[in-house]
Amino acid sequence: MTQRIFNFSAGPAVLPVPVLEEARENLLSLGKTGIGVMEHSHRGKAFIKVLEETEAACRTLGGIPDNYKVLFLSGGASSQFFMIPMNFLGKTDTADYLVTGAWSEKAVSDAKRYGNVHIACTSKDKNFNYIPEKATYSDKPKYVHFTSNNTIFGTQFTAEPTSPADAPLICDTSSDMFCRPIDVSKYGLIYAGAQKNLGPAGVTLVIIRDDLVKAGAVDIPAMLQYRTHAENDSCYNTPPCFPIYVMGLVFKWIQSTGGLAAMQKRNEEKAGKLYSYLDGSKLFKATAAGGSRSLMNVTFVTGNQESDDKFIAFAKERGLDGLKGHRSVGGMRASIYNAFPAEGVDALITAMKDFEAK
Secondary structure: OOOOOEEOOOOOOOOOHHHHHHHHHOOOOOOOOOOOOOOOOOOOHHHHHHHHHHHHHHHHHHOOOOOEEEEEEOOHHHHHHHHHHHHHOOOOOEEEEEEOOHHHHHHHHHHOOOOEEEEEEEOHHHOOOOOOOOOOOOOOOOOEEEEOEEOOOOEEOOOOOOOOOOOOEEEEOOOOOOOOOOOHHHOOEEEEEOOOOOOOOOOEEEEEEHHHHHHOOOOOOHHHOHHHHHHOOOOOOOOOHHHHHHHHHHHHHHHHOOHHHHHHHHHHHHHHHHHHHHHHOOOOEEOOOOOOEOOOEEEEEOOOHHHHHHHHHHHHHOOEEOOEOOOOOOOEEEEOOOOOOHHHHHHHHHHHHHHHHO
8 A cells, every 4th residue: 555644735634534534444345234335325324323322422522412312414614605505694684793704705705695794703804813802792693603714714603702692603613613612502613624634525414403303494405404304314315424434533533542532632743743844934924823832723924935836846755745735825735634644733733843954
């Protein structure tokens, strides 16, 4: 087998090796069924078992209360940008958005198609390099939406904001879901595209409170109603079967390695080591403000685009791939999600030290 290198890609991103190995074993035959995991009918007993086990593992890992539905949808997290306002925002209603990066900006753009949007806070004034400390909400928002981790700019909320009474808190957790413990009861709806921290591309995890399922609009297409998927156990149409299966393996892997508390500790150690080097370096500098720095995506620069490009090529020669920053900001970005190994961070620091020495 080709030797695996350190994959710093922001997504699709690194997956746990034990998960990949187990998935490989089931490609030709899921267990003793004689049919590969990607070939089973979504209505057959074998896949229904996979679906039930994945949901159970998700509920156990996240401590998800019984009054929440766990859905596995297609369309990516970006589809939730319009699906949420389609379900909950009328033309005369107002939704509050905390704008801390490109993805929350896109969510705002889609929400404006269906109702009014109030920007409760934004960090655009400093190119989204920090998380605002305060938010100013509208009088009666239908819901409050924020993005917990900003992959492009390397910032992350340390805790969820407190929304006004009766305004459900909705969060896009695509790039940091289950990187640390989460109190699901504080939210009305949580969604996450899997390809960054939960599994392969193709499935979106949605955790939604029962009252919001019932409150969703009924005059929109069935596929865009949360109740449709809740009533059909995510099988109204053929779901993304293989990504759901792998996501279930990832949930079990996290649980087997100590759960969310242990995962948070490992993530803090990895990120802390990298930020510590950056803060002491004379060449490389972290771009996110202290107190707002992401555990998942560490963004940094040399201050010179030519030097950035040279370092990216230098690192790639050493088996460190995916470090090029997002096209909108440049620089470098080390995505060190749950499955990213600690030794990869050590290798990156060594590479930076050697490059800086030259």
